[in-house]
Amino acid sequence: xxxxxxADSNPxxxxxAIPAVDPRLLVREEGFSGYLQEFGRKLKAGDLGSxxxxxxxxxxxxxxxxxxxxxxxxENLNNIxxxxxxxxxxxVGIIFVLLLGEIDLSVGSVSGVSGAxxxxxxxxxxxxxxxxVLVAIASGAxxxxxxxxxxxxxxxxxxxxxxxxxxxxxxxxxxILGSNGTINLDSEGVVGRLTTYYFSDVAAAYGLAAVAxxxxxxxxxxxxxxREAAGVPSRPLAEILLRTGVLAVxxxxxxxxxxxxxxxxxxxxxxxxxxxxxxFVLRRTGFGRKVFALGxxxxxxxxxxxxxxxxxxxxxxxxxxxxAIGGLFWASKIAAANQSAGAGDLLMNVIAxxxxxxxxxxxxxxxxxxxxxGVMVITSIQYGLALEGxxxxxxxxITGAVLLxxxxxxxxTRKTQKTAGRA
Amino acid sequence: xxxxxxxxxxxxRGVSKRFGAVQALTDVELEIHxxxxxxxxxxxxxxxxxxxxxxxxxxxxxDGVIEWEGRPVAITKPxxxxxxxxxxxxxxxxxxxxxDVVGNLFLGRELRRRGVLDEVEMERRARELLTTLxxxxxxxxxxxxxxxxxxxxxxxxxxxxLGEPKLVILDEPTAALGVEQTAQVLDLVERxxxxxxxxxxxxxxxxxxxxxxxxxxxxxxxxNNGVFNVADTSQEEIISAITGxxxxxxxxxxxxxxxxxx
Numbered sequence: 001x002x003x004x005x006x007a008d009s010n011p012x013x014x015x016x017a018i019p020a021v022d023p024r025l026l027v028r029e030e031g032f033s034g035y036l037q038e039f040g041r042k043l044k045a046g047d048l049g050s051x052x053x054x055x056x057x058x059x060x061x062x063x064x065x066x067x068x069x070x071x072x073x074x075e076n077l078n079n080i081x082x083x084x085x086x087x088x089x090x091x092v093g094i095i096f097v098l099l100l101g102e103i104d105l106s107v108g109s110v111s112g113v114s115g116a117x118x119x120x121x122x123x124x125x126x127x128x129x130x131x132x133v134l135v136a137i138a139s140g141a142x143x144x145x146x147x148x149x150x151x152x153x154x155x156x157x158x159x160x161x162x163x164x165x166x167x168x169x170x171x172x173x174x175x176i177l178g179s180n181g182t183i184n185l186d187s188e189g190v191v192g193r194l195t196t197y198y199f200s201d202v203a204a205a206y207g208l209a210a211v212a213x214x215x216x217x218x219x220x221x222x223x224x225x226x227r228e229a230a231g232v233p234s235r236p237l238a239e240i241l242l243r244t245g246v247l248a249v250x251x252x253x254x255x256x257x258x259x260x261x262x263x264x265x266x267x268x269x270x271x272x273x274x275x276x277x278x279x280f281v282l283r284r285t286g287f288g289r290k291v292f293a294l295g296x297x298x299x300x301x302x303x304x305x306x307x308x309x310x311x312x313x314x315x316x317x318x319x320x321x322x323x324a325i326g327g328l329f330w331a332s333k334i335a336a337a338n339q340s341a342g343a344g345d346l347l348m349n350v351i352a353x354x355x356x357x358x359x360x361x362x363x364x365x366x367x368x369x370x371x372x373x374g375v376m377v378i379t380s381i382q383y384g385l386a387l388e389g390x391x392x393x394x395x396x397x398i399t400g401a402v403l404l405x406x407x408x409x410x411x412x413t414r415k416t417q418k419t420a421g422r423a
Numbered sequence: 424x425x426x427x428x429x430x431x432x433x434x435x436r437g438v439s440k441r442f443g444a445v446q447a448l449t450d451v452e453l454e455i456h457x458x459x460x461x462x463x464x465x466x467x468x469x470x471x472x473x474x475x476x477x478x479x480x481x482x483x484x485x486d487g488v489i490e491w492e493g494r495p496v497a498i499t500k501p502x503x504x505x506x507x508x509x510x511x512x513x514x515x516x517x518x519x520x521x522x523d524v525v526g527n528l529f530l531g532r533e534l535r536r537r538g539v540l541d542e543v544e545m546e547r548r549a550r551e552l553l554t555t556l557x558x559x560x561x562x563x564x565x566x567x568x569x570x571x572x573x574x575x576x577x578x579x580x581x582x583x584x585l586g587e588p589k590l591v592i593l594d595e596p597t598a599a600l601g602v603e604q605t606a607q608v609l610d611l612v613e614r615x616x617x618x619x620x621x622x623x624x625x626x627x628x629x630x631x632x633x634x635x636x637x638x639x640x641x642x643x644x645x646x647n648n649g650v651f652n653v654a655d656t657s658q659e660e661i662i663s664a665i666t667g668x669x670x671x672x673x674x675x676x677x678x679x680x681x682x683x684x685x
Contacts, residue, residue: 292526296519297517300518301530
């Protein structure tokens with residue numbers, strides 16, 4: 001799954017072997033023009049990748065920058081980056097559920113429960129804050145596993161189970177928060193510093209960018225070498241260099257922006273770690289392959305010996321875990337656990353972020369990196385509107401419209417891909 | 424012709440299967456040798472699918488004996504059949520549209536290197552397998568959705584070959600395929616035979632059966648209704664066995680005396 005381009009002809013193949021390549025296959029031509037051709041073909045086939053999101057983000061940023069010259073300031077971009085982590089973490093979890101072709105409507109409430117648990121345990125009962133954080137995350141996992149159990153084992157629709165969860169867990173949160181409703185957190189504590197800590201040394205952001213670029217290049221390079229040695233099609237060095245170059249531009253660009261303000265935010269670092277980790281799990285491990293398989297065909301997965309119930313429960317537990325982690329970032333952002341946590345447009349934003357990023361609602365298509373781009377779009381819109389002083393009702397309407405637009409794009413893409421035979 | 428070894432790979436002796444009030448299979452006998460293609464034919468409801476499912480371990484048998492390479496075995500769940508070396512390709516192919524050919528071939532038995540999926544080795548082995556079976560598909564890295572019906576069928580059959588099975592069961596592999604695609608699949612069946620696999624081929628298509636099968640076993644209303652050598656049997660004879668045109672006093676008497684001899 002690591003090569004997206006089609007098979008190259010293999011010059012090393014013995015002459016008498018029949019190549020497993022159909023003569024009708026449109027093989028990519030050598031060099032840059034071949035790359036462009038391939039790109040054009042993918043566009044026509046509805047295999048748009050991240051392109052529409054990137055274009056959308058550029059348009060959104062230009063519009064808001066035109067309306068208010070502070071929008072692209074280092075400070076505002078930093079605020080967007082730190083704020084988006086909460087929604088982004090939750091989106092990572094829901095991408096796993098969407099890959100199954102299911103939905104989890106409870107992530108907003110579960111994030112509220114997580115913040116409330118930390119506040120009650122650490123502030124009201126004086127528990128060690130690290131321990132309280134662990135309890136909150138474990139609770140998220142357990143809640144998700146309960147949803148998964150009712151869906152996978154009992155066979156209730158995930159939509160209905162998590163819709164009940166939405167109400168139940170939001171009631172649970174209000175119950176444990178008690179009568180006064182708001183518990184303030186220590187802004188210098190573990191949770192408090194999640195969104196306020198910055199690695200102020202400029203070397204941190206640049207170093208991270210350098211490590212990321214270096215690791216990407218080394219990974220791609222050695223993978224290509226191994227493929228070559230095994231005699232299977234590999235990515236040409238020029239393409240690896242091009243991809244590494246593009247990554248370097250974005251990585252160092254982001255590092256410059258961070259360093260113009262307070263340095264690399266801890267929240268962003270944790271988000272990147274979560275993205276890299278989950279992407280690895282999805283694409284390189286047996287568990288990830290099973291998730292995709294279930295999103296493609298449940299019956300095929302069952303016959304291949306995959307433990308369908310187990311994978312489904314695990315995926316809902318993951319969604320709960322990431323919802324809880326996102327809840328901690330929300331609590332950190334407002335330095336409190338309050339009654340409105342996890343309510344409002346949060347759930348919609350999480351789903352929108354995942355879908356805008358390119359995860360299909362129909363299952364089987366998407367990557368956790370989608371969460372990064374999607375949540376950047378959503379959070380940029382929120383900040384841009386806030387800078388313009390546009391009130392919440394209008395914000396809700398705009399977010400709703402954006403979500404509808406993305407779902408439409410997802411459905412149309414799926415149709416195009418079907419006619420092009422790629423879905 | 425076919426080289427027939429002494430002990431059949433699989434032999435069914437008097438196999439019966441009931442579902443509630445329905446006697447789906449009654450005293451069915453079947454023998455398959457290595458390097459032999461046996462076509463299993465019969466009208467709808469004749470018990471073909473049930474018979475295949477008993478061999479594949481989906482429905483355990485009620486009476487009778489299943490012999491594997493000469494010794495009796497119990498096949499009570501699909502895993503038993505797989506462990507013996509029986510691979511089944513069902514009519515609905517059970518492939519994941521969104522996963523590429525390599526991923527589908529190795530679905531459920533991915534190769535790992537230090538706990539991580541070994542994509543390179545899987546791709547190498549997939550290409551090797553497809554080459555030895557002379558399967559032509561555009562690329563092993565495109566999703567199954569991009570393949571034609573015949574290509575999907577060949578991928579599904581290739582997948583069954585990964586575990587080096589001794590017996591491959593193909594449930595209507597050419598139904599719903601075009602002329603060229605049917606030819607591809609039949610080629611593949613012949614290649615399986617050349618490589619020494621035993622093949623059970625369920626088909627409604629007499630032309631396919633005549634083309635690749637060595638023997639034809641006819642089921643009618645859950646009972647054996649004759650086993651024919653394809654080479655010296657006409658299509659009409661097979662069809663009359665399927666429809667029951669041969670089901671008359673003479674054949675019944677012959678069957679009874681045949682049983683009495685045993």
